[in-house]
Amino acid sequence: xxxxxxxxxxxxxxxxxxxxxxxxxxxxxxxxxxxxxxxxxxxxxxxxxxxxxxxxxxxxxxxxxxxxxxxxxxxxxxxxxxxxxxxxxxxxxxxxxxxxxxxxxxxxxxxxxxxxxxxxxxxxxxxxxxxxxxxxxxxxxxxxxxxxxxxxxxxxxxxxxxxxxxxxxxxxxxxxxxxxxxxxxxxxxxx
Amino acid sequence: xxxxxxxxxxxxxxxxxxxxxxxxxxxxxxxxxxxxxxxxxxxxxxxxxxxxxxxxxxxxxxxxxxxxxxxxxxxxxxxxxxxxxxxxxxxxxxxxxxxxxxxxxxxxxxxxxxxxxxxxxxxxxxxxxxxxxxxxxxxxxxxxxxxxxxxxxxxxxxxxxxxxxxxxxxxxxxxxxxxxxxxxxxxxxxxxxxxxxxxxxxxxxxxxxxxxxxxxxxxxxxxxxxxxxxxxxxxxxxxxxxxxxxxxxxxxxxxxxxxxxxxxxxxxxxxxxxxxxxxxxxxxxxxxxxxxxxxxxxxxxxxxxxxxxxxxxxxxxxxxxxxxxxxxxxxxxxxxxxxxxxxxxxxxxxxxxxxxxxxxxxxxx
Numbered sequence: 001x002x003x004x005x006x007x008x009x010x011x012x013x014x015x016x017x018x019x020x021x022x023x024x025x026x027x028x029x030x031x032x033x034x035x036x037x038x039x040x041x042x043x044x045x046x047x048x049x050x051x052x053x054x055x056x057x058x059x060x061x062x063x064x065x066x067x068x069x070x071x072x073x074x075x076x077x078x079x080x081x082x083x084x085x086x087x088x089x090x091x092x093x094x095x096x097x098x099x100x101x102x103x104x105x106x107x108x109x110x111x112x113x114x115x116x117x118x119x120x121x122x123x124x125x126x127x128x129x130x131x132x133x134x135x136x137x138x139x140x141x142x143x144x145x146x147x148x149x150x151x152x153x154x155x156x157x158x159x160x161x162x163x164x165x166x167x168x169x170x171x172x173x174x175x176x177x178x179x180x181x182x183x184x185x186x187x188x189x190x191x
Numbered sequence: 192x193x194x195x196x197x198x199x200x201x202x203x204x205x206x207x208x209x210x211x212x213x214x215x216x217x218x219x220x221x222x223x224x225x226x227x228x229x230x231x232x233x234x235x236x237x238x239x240x241x242x243x244x245x246x247x248x249x250x251x252x253x254x255x256x257x258x259x260x261x262x263x264x265x266x267x268x269x270x271x272x273x274x275x276x277x278x279x280x281x282x283x284x285x286x287x288x289x290x291x292x293x294x295x296x297x298x299x300x301x302x303x304x305x306x307x308x309x310x311x312x313x314x315x316x317x318x319x320x321x322x323x324x325x326x327x328x329x330x331x332x333x334x335x336x337x338x339x340x341x342x343x344x345x346x347x348x349x350x351x352x353x354x355x356x357x358x359x360x361x362x363x364x365x366x367x368x369x370x371x372x373x374x375x376x377x378x379x380x381x382x383x384x385x386x387x388x389x390x391x392x393x394x395x396x397x398x399x400x401x402x403x404x405x406x407x408x409x410x411x412x413x414x415x416x417x418x419x420x421x422x423x424x425x426x427x428x429x430x431x432x433x434x435x436x437x438x439x440x441x442x443x444x445x446x447x448x449x450x451x452x453x454x455x456x457x458x459x460x461x462x463x464x465x466x467x468x469x470x471x472x473x474x475x476x477x478x479x480x481x482x483x484x485x486x487x488x489x490x491x492x493x494x495x496x497x498x499x500x501x502x503x504x505x506x507x508x509x510x511x512x513x514x515x516x517x518x519x520x521x522x523x524x525x526x527x528x529x530x531x532x533x534x535x536x537x538x539x540x541x542x543x544x545x546x547x548x549x550x551x552x553x554x555x556x
Contacts, residue, residue, distance in 0.1 A: 137541025
């Protein structure tokens with residue numbers, strides 16, 4: 001593992017921007033999704049946002065994955081015990097997997113359900129599966145379950161980072177803040 | 192890792208006093224509770240009696256039982272194919288490719304309203320024709336039309352309540368007249384719509400029926416101009432009086448099947464052009480009779496196939512699958528239909544399929 005002296009103090013700028021942009025999109029998406037499926041009057045308008053926003057998230061997630069793999073990441077502070085390191089790695093992996101899987105399943109589900117995949121105006125995407133009713137029903141359920149999983153992962157992620165930042169006070173959040181935070185600013189006692 | 196070890200790292204300050212730890216933990220907990228609570232609220236968990244697409248489809252299932260693999264409404268049907276020949280007259284109002292002069296393939300489905308897939312046909316059942324137009328640019332226009340010119344209600348909740356009030360009690364098999372009366376006294380628009388519906392007599396079958404799109408939509412042309420419209424299709428066949436009901440439980444379907452076997456059936460697609468001020472969110476009332484009506488082309492139905500083999504069985508005729516150039520109006524029933532049809536599709540697609548009353552053998556007769 002890289003030592004603290006050679007590793008960057010923050011994630012790459014593009015990654016930090018993508019993190020917050022995607023956080024906003026995903027949170028909006030989760031709320032739109034859960035609201036749309038129980039709404040009669042707003043269903044159509046919410047769905048009209050849900051589809052293109054989902055594809056936007058897929059594109060952002062792929063850019064983010066490549067950027068993440070191409071850049072060095074800041075070391076975890078020593079306040080993170082090894083057991084927690086493993087959980088953090090697994091949850092990061094799971095969240096990236098969900099960012100990509102959820103829109104792909106949505107796209108596949110609409111394809112299997114024989115729906116046109118309308119983005120906006122006359123712009124639409126090709127189907128990625130042949131129409132198959134039973135598969136549609138399965139993918140539709142999977143889409144919901146994974147969305148709930150992502151929402152729970154988001155709550156756990158947010159709670160964990162805030163715990164480190166507010167209670168352990170190891171400047172955990174500064175690794176991902178969009179603005180530049182210098183290492184020399186991280187003095188003992190400073191929050 | 193112990194606290195002292197942690198404190199040897201860069202940037203970790205001395206531990207917080209216990210009071211501050213508790214306060215900060217409570218802050219994190221509160222944030223989680225607020226976000227999760229909002230999520231639950233938006234997802235309807237805190238308002239269990241609100242009308243949802245699932246509740247609407249549950250009501251259909253309560254009335255009809257769960258008919259595995261079938262549509263929850265318009266359950267009994269047969270699939271057809273054909274084409275639409277556009278005369279180009281619709282192009283001034285809508286930029287959708289379907290209205291450019293030319294021929295567009297169409298798939299569709301004749302059905303009877305109600306959630307019973309094996310009920311005997313009767314002349315007073317509401318008949319439907321659902322169509323899907325697919326243009327070369329890959330866009331789709333799906334429309335579900337019925338043979339009555341107005342819908343009994345204007346609002347989603349009213350539709351649910353009307354359905355409940357007018358359905359026979361599953362135990363006694365009788366409709367509660369008092370419940371219907373109570374609904375009508377609260378809903379003059381429904382009483383007025385039923386009067387319009389009562390004044391018409393059904394025709395002999397599917398082939399000589401007109402079918403109406405019911406809800407208002409908006410056409411948008413190449414210049415971006417927006418026009419409120421409704422549409423209906425008018426049969427080439429002259430309307431004949433209802434035929435004598437026979438012992439054939441499928442007599443309406445058998446009749447249209449025989450007719451398609453002997454030659455294609457045609458309808459003219461008519462667009463009714465709304466004027467400013469015409470209500471677009473009132474499916475229970477008609478626009479004034481003097482509104483301009485444009486014949487935009489003919490729908491020809493030339494082949495028929497059982498749901499048991501046709502891929503059209505699995506198509507959701509969601510009225511809001513629209514090409515660029517046709518938009519939803521402000522009619523709340525449109526979004527409701529879209530949401531409920533989607534719920535119906537999700538349920539039936541995951542169920543075991545039972546052969547249709549209109550079997551492959553029935554269609555080949």
